[in-house]
Amino acid sequence: MFVKNQRLRGQQLVRRYKKIYQIADEIDISEKMILKHWELEKRLAKQLRESTEDTRWNTFEKCYTELFLEIDWLNREIGTSDGTSPQKKYMVWPLLLGHDIEKIYEIGSGKGELINYLVNQGYTCKGTEITHERGKKHVPDHSRLSWGISDGVHFDQFEAKGNYDAVISNQVIERIHPDDLLAHLQSVWLILADDGKYIFTTPHKFIGPSDISKVFKCDKPLGMHLKEYSYIEIRELLMKSDFKRVKAVWNIPGKINRILNIPFKPYCSCLLCSYLCAIERIISFIPYQFIRRKATLVSRFIFFTPSIFIVAEK
Numbered sequence: 001m002f003v004k005n006q007r008l009r010g011q012q013l014v015r016r017y018k019k020i021y022q023i024a025d026e027i028d029i030s031e032k033m034i035l036k037h038w039e040l041e042k043r044l045a046k047q048l049r050e051s052t053e054d055t056r057w058n059t060f061e062k063c064y065t066e067l068f069l070e071i072d073w074l075n076r077e078i079g080t081s082d083g084t085s086p087q088k089k090y091m092v093w094p095l096l097l098g099h100d101i102e103k104i105y106e107i108g109s110g111k112g113e114l115i116n117y118l119v120n121q122g123y124t125c126k127g128t129e130i131t132h133e134r135g136k137k138h139v140p141d142h143s144r145l146s147w148g149i150s151d152g153v154h155f156d157q158f159e160a161k162g163n164y165d166a167v168i169s170n171q172v173i174e175r176i177h178p179d180d181l182l183a184h185l186q187s188v189w190l191i192l193a194d195d196g197k198y199i200f201t202t203p204h205k206f207i208g209p210s211d212i213s214k215v216f217k218c219d220k221p222l223g224m225h226l227k228e229y230s231y232i233e234i235r236e237l238l239m240k241s242d243f244k245r246v247k248a249v250w251n252i253p254g255k256i257n258r259i260l261n262i263p264f265k266p267y268c269s270c271l272l273c274s275y276l277c278a279i280e281r282i283i284s285f286i287p288y289q290f291i292r293r294k295a296t297l298v299s300r301f302i303f304f305t306p307s308i309f310i311v312a313e314k
């Protein structure tokens with residue numbers, strides 16, 4: 001797989017990188033830094049893909065620790081290019097969680113923006129990461145917030161069964177080894193209480209890649225997004241994991257929502273999920289990735305969202 005535009009260099013590359021990673025203009029990012037990030041992710045992704053079930057956790061922990069130590073600007077509190085606050089960015093999550101939820105478990109908390117926001121909304125939360133380079137070190141202490149480390153797959157080995165009203169993840173499952181995703185979903189089901197919810201987002205494969213490969217205009221993820229999915233694939237795996245209902249979420253587009261700053265209640269239903277799966281089946285007949293991506297972008301006007309957003313109910 002080759003980069004489509006080999007001459008994407010200099011300030012053009014820097015502008016594209018900052019836009020995709022939402023890095024503010026005043027932050028000093030060089031072409032050399034971007035190329036270092038690109039080569040490192042490709043090397044680490046190869047190690048992740050080649051890991052075995054026995055070596056998986058150790059390999060993932062080692063690779064992600066190396067990534068965030070070497071590419072340290074991804075860990076800096078540098079703000080975003082559009083200045084979006086957590087309040088505006090995550091306002092839809094409490095609307096999906098509802099008032100009956102008490103205990104929340106987050107998978108892959110990153111720099112802790114979402115989990116910190118939910119704690120400040122009154123929820124009791126546990127954040128988790130696979131490496132100590134992310135998570136707790138970025139978030140103030142709070143009486144309703146605890147932290148843990150897990151392998152990102154076998155949560156019932158770290159938590160009591162039926163212990164959480166909701167499990168959440170935000171742009172995480174694309175980083176899990178594809179061989180482990182079914183086990184990941186089954187283990188989430190185990191730690192959820194009766195009628196609990198797994199609420200998550202992940203990049204849509206038809207619009208991707210959404211990792212560093214996007215900076216270099218590749219046709220598929222070559223960085224640490226090991227697999228990007230469709231609604232069809234996700235729904236099938238969730239049903240195999242014994243979730244009773246798989247609902248897709250549609251919300252007012254983010255830019256409009258942030259401008260209005262009004263928490264519109266999102267539309268969430270099994271019917272919408274079936275509709276989006278049907279749209280995917282139609283688009284999948286288009287043979288070329290570029291044309292397929294354009295068709296998917298156009299289909300946003302008929303409720304096709306740029307990321308998969310799911311509420312799976314136990």
